[in-house]
Amino acid sequence: MKKRTLPLLLAAALLLSGCGRKDEARFDAFAAELRERGDLVITAEVRAEQEDSTCSFTLRYADGADGGCVVEVIEPELIRGVRARLSADGTKLVYDSVAVDTGDDGGTGLSPMGALPLLVRALRNGSPDSVWKESGELAVRLVPEDDVDVTVLFDAEMTPQYAEIAHDGKAVLFIKIADFS
Numbered sequence: 001m002k003k004r005t006l007p008l009l010l011a012a013a014l015l016l017s018g019c020g021r022k023d024e025a026r027f028d029a030f031a032a033e034l035r036e037r038g039d040l041v042i043t044a045e046v047r048a049e050q051e052d053s054t055c056s057f058t059l060r061y062a063d064g065a066d067g068g069c070v071v072e073v074i075e076p077e078l079i080r081g082v083r084a085r086l087s088a089d090g091t092k093l094v095y096d097s098v099a100v101d102t103g104d105d106g107g108t109g110l111s112p113m114g115a116l117p118l119l120v121r122a123l124r125n126g127s128p129d130s131v132w133k134e135s136g137e138l139a140v141r142l143v144p145e146d147d148v149d150v151t152v153l154f155d156a157e158m159t160p161q162y163a164e165i166a167h168d169g170k171a172v173l174f175i176k177i178a179d180f181s
Helices: 002-036 112-125
Strands: 041-049 054-063 069-075 083-087 090-095 098-101 127-134 137-145 148-154 160-167 170-180
Touching: 002 112, 002 127, 002 137, 041 112, 054 112, 069 112, 083 112, 112 137, 112 148, 112 160, 112 170
Parallel strands: none
Antiparallel strands: 041 054, 041 170, 054 069, 069 083, 083 090, 090 098, 127 137, 137 148, 148 160, 160 170
16 A cells, blocks of 8 residues: 555655746746836735834835836825835935935835835845745745745736735735736
C-alpha cells in the first residue's frame, strides 16, 4: 500500500507546484504590463489602523507626467481636494494653490496618503515572496522593502481588488480597490 501511495503523492506535488508557477507567471505578466503604463488611475478606500486609532479615506491615485504621482482625497468631505504630489524631488501636500513640503517619510510610505503609491510600486517592482489561491482567486505577497510587505488579492481578470500593507509583519494599511484602470 505504501509503495502505491508514494507515487500518487509525488504526482500531486508536481501538479501543485506547476499551478504555482503558472500563477506566478500570470502575476509577472501583469507586473510587466503595469511597468509599461504611465496612465494608471486607482480609486480606493484606505483604512489605517494604529494602536489607539483607526481612520478611513477614499483616495484617488493618478500617475504623473514627471514619473511621480498625485493622490487626492475624495472622502471625508471635510478634506476633499487635498492632494499629495509625490515625485523624485519629494512629497508636497497641496490644497488649492498652496503647497507645503511634508518631508521625507523614510521611504516606507506607511501613511494613508502613501498607501496607493506604495501599492503601485510593489505591483510594478516588488519581489513576489509567495503566490497562492484564496477563495479561488490569486493572492500575491510582495516585498517592496526589507521591513514592508504587500499582500494583494486579484479577481479572475487579474485586476487588484484588495491589498494589505504590513510593517514588520503587522498589517497597518487596508485597501479596498473600487477602480483600477
